[in-house]
Amino acid sequence: xxxxxxxxxxxxxxxxxxxxxxxxxxxxxxxxxxxxxxxxxxxxxxxxxxxxxxxxxxxxxxxxxxxxxxxxxxxxxxxxxxxxxxxxxxxxxxxxxxxxxxxxxxxxxxxxxxxxxxxxxxxxxxxxxxxxxxxxxxxxxxxxxxxxxxxxxxxxxxxxxxxxxxxxxxxxxxxxxxxxxxxxxxxxxxxxxxxxxxxxxxxxxxxxxxxxxxxxxxxxxxxxxxxxxxxxxxxxxxxxxxxxxxxxxxxxxxxxxxxxxxxxxxxxxxxxxxxxxxxxxxxxxxxxxxxxxxxxxxxxxxxxxxxxxxxxxxxxxxxxxxxxxxxxxxx
Numbered sequence: 001x002x003x004x005x006x007x008x009x010x011x012x013x014x015x016x017x018x019x020x021x022x023x024x025x026x027x028x029x030x031x032x033x034x035x036x037x038x039x040x041x042x043x044x045x046x047x048x049x050x051x052x053x054x055x056x057x058x059x060x061x062x063x064x065x066x067x068x069x070x071x072x073x074x075x076x077x078x079x080x081x082x083x084x085x086x087x088x089x090x091x092x093x094x095x096x097x098x099x100x101x102x103x104x105x106x107x108x109x110x111x112x113x114x115x116x117x118x119x120x121x122x123x124x125x126x127x128x129x130x131x132x133x134x135x136x137x138x139x140x141x142x143x144x145x146x147x148x149x150x151x152x153x154x155x156x157x158x159x160x161x162x163x164x165x166x167x168x169x170x171x172x173x174x175x176x177x178x179x180x181x182x183x184x185x186x187x188x189x190x191x192x193x194x195x196x197x198x199x200x201x202x203x204x205x206x207x208x209x210x211x212x213x214x215x216x217x218x219x220x221x222x223x224x225x226x227x228x229x230x231x232x233x234x235x236x237x238x239x240x241x242x243x244x245x246x247x248x249x250x251x252x253x254x255x256x257x258x259x260x261x262x263x264x265x266x267x268x269x270x271x272x273x274x275x276x277x278x279x280x281x282x283x284x285x286x287x288x289x290x291x292x293x294x295x296x297x298x299x300x301x302x303x304x305x306x307x308x309x310x311x312x313x314x315x316x317x318x319x320x321x322x323x324x325x326x327x328x329x330x331x
Contacts, residue, residue, distance in 0.1 A: 005025055005168065006030065006074035007030050007078045008032075008067070008080065008089070009080035011082070014032070014050075014081075015141065017105060018056070023171040024167070024168045024169075024171070025168065031064055031070035033067075045057075049278075050141075051145040071095065078135065083286075084108070087120075096126075100131065103165060104118055104135070107136075107190055107286075108289075114293065118132045118133075130158040130161070132157070132182065134186045135165070135169070137151070137241070137249075144173075150174055152174060153178070153245075154166040154169070154179075155241070156182060162180070181235050183227075184233065184235050187227050188242045190286045194257075194305070195223070195246060197258070198305050199216065199250040201309070202323060204261065204265020211327070218304075218330045220243050222302070222303055223237065225301050229294075260273055265319055270284070287306065290306050291314075308326040
């Protein structure tokens with residue numbers, strides 16, 4: 001099966017995915033809206049803004065700042081655009097996406113619809129669920145750049161498509177596995193960013209490793225309750241796509257969500273923290289969406305960590321007071 005891949009996005013995760021695909025593909029499409037970055041990569045052979053140490057063989061790249069050209073020339077589209085900006089980019093597409101295989105490498109909720117990316121593609125753009133997939137961790141783009149051993153979980157209702165994408169992302173330093181739990185995997189990828197913000201806030205407030213371990217232990221159980229309410233199937237929450245991704249995002253110094261939370265814990269306002277960070281912390285947007293979604297459940301689900309992060313980020317409550325109260329709700 002010969003399929004043409006195109007990655008859409010210009011950030012660190014998009015750059016890492018292009019690097020992975022170049023190991024196995026003769027040509028890889030790459031769309032980014034920044035025309036200056038496209039020109040720079042063609043000449044200097046690396047992304048000027050993200051993972052600058054990664055050098056590309058530009059003969060393998062089909063770079064463009066025209067999203068319609070990128071889409072029309074491809075069979076498999078991998079979206080790595082921050083969820084807050086996804087719909088704006090999709091609106092530029094003139095043709096149909098129904099005949100494309102679409103994989104999301106986005107860990108967030110589409111704010112315009114309040115849906116995870118896979119559901120957004122299905123409900124708004126009519127893409128069949130068997131043509132929609134998710135690329136999840138545990139994996140940081142920065143470690144892919146360094147070619148450190150990393151793991152990916154590829155989810156799709158169509159097992160053959162999941163295996164095909166997994167094969168093309170695999171290399172000596174990238175190991176992959178597949179699953180058909182596309183909804184649970186995508187919600188877990190969204191929720192772990194909220195919990196990473198919580199871990200960052202706790203660190204910024206001066207809480208130590210002992211509390212962090214309790215926080216992460218409670219976070220995985222909270223994730224299990226939440227995903228079970230959304231999509232009740234037999235899943236092992238301790239597998240890498242869930243627990244592993246949560247741990248690497250909650251503890252790693254590469255985690256932008258933990259970094260964002262750490263700044264909040266140290267006293268930054270949300271706006272000042274966002275301005276200082278060059279990368280988007282998906283967990284900020286995910287917090288509002290998860291809080292709204294869980295509030296709509298007919299049967300309540302216990303989510304003290306999501307509630308605490310929401311109170312700090314969106315209700316302007318004192319991080320120290322909120323987390324002092326949170327300590328009594330964890331076990």
